[in-house]
Amino acid sequence: MKTVIVGCGEVGLAYAEKALQLSSAPHLELLDPAPASAAVAFADGRGLSLHRETGQWLSGAELVLLATPGGALQPVLDSLLPHLPAGAVIADLSTASADAKRDAASRCAQTSARYVDIAITGSVAVSRAATPLLYAGETIPELLDLFRELGAPVTVLDDSRPGDAMRVKLLRSVLMKGLEALAVECLPAARAYGVLDQLWAALKDVDRTGFTNLLQAMTRTHPRHAARREHEVAQAAEQLEQIGCPSAMTRATEQRFAVTRAAADSSVPADDTTDAAIDWITATRSNAL
Template sequence: MKITIVGLGEVGRCYAQALANNTTLELSFCEQRIAPAAQRLADELGISIHPKVGAWLGESDCVLSCVVGTQSLEVTRECLAHLKPGALFADFTTAAPERKRTAAHEAVQQQVDYVDVAIMGAIAYLREKTPLLCAGAKADAFVELFLAAGATARALPASQPGDAITLKILRSVFTKGMEALAVEVLLAAERQQLRPALYEVLADIDQAPLPDFLEMLVSTHVVHATRRLHEVEDAERQLALLGIGSSVLDGVRQRFSHSSEGLAVEPITEERPSLSQALDWLARHTPAA
């Protein structure tokens, strides 16, 4: 099988090295701006680097697009102009879901199989073992290829291109929000010499599976948002007294305020609404961007 890697940044080089260990594969490289690290790898593997996409790409069975997200659609189109029917195109970029869906639609027109690949971790630390989430009709075929190269990948069942990167974005909403919150709460705890004690009072959160905990928060939010809004305001005042201007709690207060205003218009009558009921209510009372 002939595999071409377009883009020899950190991601491209990582998987080039992993795939090179499989002697049944023939690799080709394409990079417009060749960094020293990319040239060293190419020299070590004895592979020349094409400066741009061209007719030579027509021999490839599989293409890995490892360019930056802003160039993803342009690069996809350049590749589609030369790929043969039945070729596999794996988009590793961080392009927005709608751009990946557009690229996939255009790939179908050229009879090329498009797979949306989302890198769900830090390549710098885990290298080829970084989890990959893959979406699209041919995701299973791509996963099989990468598992054989020692990578960590799984296909999202019954998925469409754009689904994998959407999940990566949602994961980032959660993890980056938690990261910002951790910065503020640990800083506040440390200033009061209460960090070890804080860990103890948070220990109960570890007792429930994460999905259950998240669903509990949302389903009770629509009942208790007004009361909890006052708690958020108290927390903001407490951090201010410590000299910590909270960026996180300002957004949290706005979220609770929107829900509190919604409850004044449409109260929740159920004592314990289901998650579906809570999400339906929140969809009606969440301001548009």
């Protein structure tokens, strides 16, 4: 299978390197209009063609992996689509927005190219080609097989269309990056108080519960317990501030609980389920606007 990797930065080269190690390695060519010296050395050292521009050489391409900056998606497609054969698969691993990816899928359909939205959900610098992926759009078995051969855990989003992988990735980031920000606010304070090891031990119940189960339980109980939790978070912020540690994330959490507590004075969710809590939060947010 003739495979073209567009964009020879860290992501593109990680996939190229692993692809060449496969027992059934694809016929691989690279495309980058301004390759860095590392990309040139990589291609030269492995006898790969590193193209600076599109052209007739793309006519036999069966699979194109886009590892370009998100903002470059439209001009990259402008350059690629006139040269790709009908039925070519474009797997877009870029960080383009969900709307941009949706537009890209429509453009590809007009030329009979098959477009799939792929979102990278980890650090390629750490995991290389084995970094987890989200997959949205048409199920293309040969593409899924390739990613699995590369060692990448692929989560195929059910009933999805292009753009959904990036949308889910960014929603996931609300949780994961928010948690990271809370961690870097909390952990230095734990060390300053001399209880970092004890904090790690106290968090083991989260491991036993499971992360998604914990999130659902917190959301389900949030409306009815917001007042008590608001008070507890205020105490936690004061404890940080007593030793001069930042507390911005914790104070923002306190404010979120205060909003819920005020809304819960007038109503509570219809029943004790996560979906009911989400519906209630959505409704009270709308009423507050």
